[in-house]
Each structure stands twice: as structure tokens, then as C-alpha cells.
Amino acid sequence: MPELPEVEVVRRGLAEHAVGRAIDTVTVTHPRAVRRHVAGGADLAARLTGLRIDSAQRRGKYLWLTFDEPDTALVVHLGMSGQMLVQPAGAPVEKHAHIRAVLGDGAELRFVDQRTFGGWALGELVEVNGTVVPDVVAHIARDPLDPLFDREAVVAAIRAKNTEIKRVLLDQTVISGIGNIYADEALWRAGLHGTRIAADLTRPVLRTLLDGVTAVMTEALAVGGTSFDALYVNVNGESGYFSRSLAAYGRENEPCDRCATLLVREQFMNRSSFSCPKCQRKPRRR
Secondary structure, rough: OOOOOHHHHHHHHHHOOOOOOEEEEEOOHHHHHHHOOOHHHHHHHHOOOOOOEEEEEEHHHHHEEEEEEOOOEEEEEOOOEEEEEEOOOOOOOOOOOEEEEEOOOOOEEEEEOOOOOOOOOOEEEEEEEEEEEEEHHHHOOOOOOOOOOOHHHHHHHHHHOOEEHHHOOOOOOOOOOOHHHHHHHHHHHHOOOOOOEEEHHOHHHHHHHHHHHHHHHHHHHHHOOOOOOOOOOOOOOOOHHHHHOOOOOOOOOOOOOOOOOOOOEEEOOEEEEEOOOOOOOOOOOO
């Protein structure tokens, strides 16, 4: 699933190519693409028609558009394969284009989703800790690229968790935007095994870990995110290239870039975790 850098790439593309344009018509062709909008596809289409897109915003992995209608947001769930594409007028329609919004100049904002886990839903904007977000995002913590991200407060929150550090990194109510890929990358940089207990880690170690999270996401963002196949692309259909720079994730039986020990893959939370058995030693059982 896309993580913070991939979603931010999409947000930037929407900010450049969709913001400022009015929506003339909306067509929904697959009910799963609007299943989170309880009132249904016809209601979503009717309410979006005539609105002007004012901004494209994000928190963690959550993406939304705001409009010239106050307090209204279109929350976009990318799921595992969702794409937000801005296509010129007359461009061939993708096989899995489930929502199409015709913009003022004839271009189309399309939601393309092969696996149909994503979708659009209208929500209400609310203020949480001084920042306006959609109501469905109100429980999501700030992410490391948020200007108001409080590293010390997050360190304290992590140390209060008597569970595995990787589990905490994946908890979007503690710190948002991190998924399996960037959790493994940050843990490798910090020399920590994902099953270390968060409460046992010192503040300096956690500061180093969070700095690693910020660094790896910033580096990934600079090259367009991580793409393993054609399912993740930005609004122009271009893929990211950070997969070429991964130090841990997906590199089972490849040499560690730090010590040359072969990396291993282990199961964790129904996911695959990748680490170096020498640089990231497993904790002793309590």
C-alpha cells in the first residue's frame, strides 16, 4: 500500500494539475469506489458537480481535496492500487477507471483502481489541535514531515507502549505515514530489530529512529516514492524509483549494505519484515 512519500507525490501532482479547476460533471461506474460514501455514488456526483477544487492536502497516508464550499472535503482512499490521474480531454479511458470527474477545460480527474480497495467519500472538515482535517482523519497523528510534528512528544508516546517497536511505528495514532516498507528501512538505519520493546528503548535511541524515519521518507519523496509495479504512479502516470535505493525491504538473502551479512525475512503482523541478523539483533526473550 502507498505510504507517506507515495501519497505526497500524488498530492503534489493534484496541487499542480487539479487545484483551481471547477468540476463540471462526475461519473461513477463501480459501486465499490464509493462504498465509504454512505449516501451513494449519485449523491457524491451531485454534490461535487459545480465545485472548484481549492487545495490538495495530506496527513500521513490520508489524502483529501477541499473546495470553495466551506467545510467539505473529498477524502481519497488509494487502497492497494488506487491512482489519481489527470488526463487530457479525449484520452483513452483506463480499464479500471471507476470515477471520472470532467474539469472545466475538458481534462478529467480519474480514479483508477484495479483491486477496488480504494475509493472516494465526502466528509466534513473539523479542527483538531489547531489544524483543519476531515472528520475521518481526526484520530490520525501528525506525520514526520508535518511542520507541527513534535518529536519529543512522539518519543514520549512511543516509550509508553509496552509492545514491539515496529508495531508502534505502524500505529497511525502514534505517528502517521509509516507502513511496512519505511518501517523496515528506518529500523535498519537505527540498527534496531522490529521486535524490540518500545518501552525499553532510550530517548536518544528513539530520537535516532525518528530521524531515520524522516530521512528515508524525504529521500524517497525526492525520487517520486517507491514503485514495485505499474500500480503506483503519480498523476501523470510516472513511477517512483526509491525501490532501487532500499537497504532492507524486499532484500532477502542479499548482503547488508553495512556489514555484508545476508538479510533475512521474517513474519510480523501478517507481513514480511526484512532485517540484518548482525546489525539488528533480536532481543532476548523476557
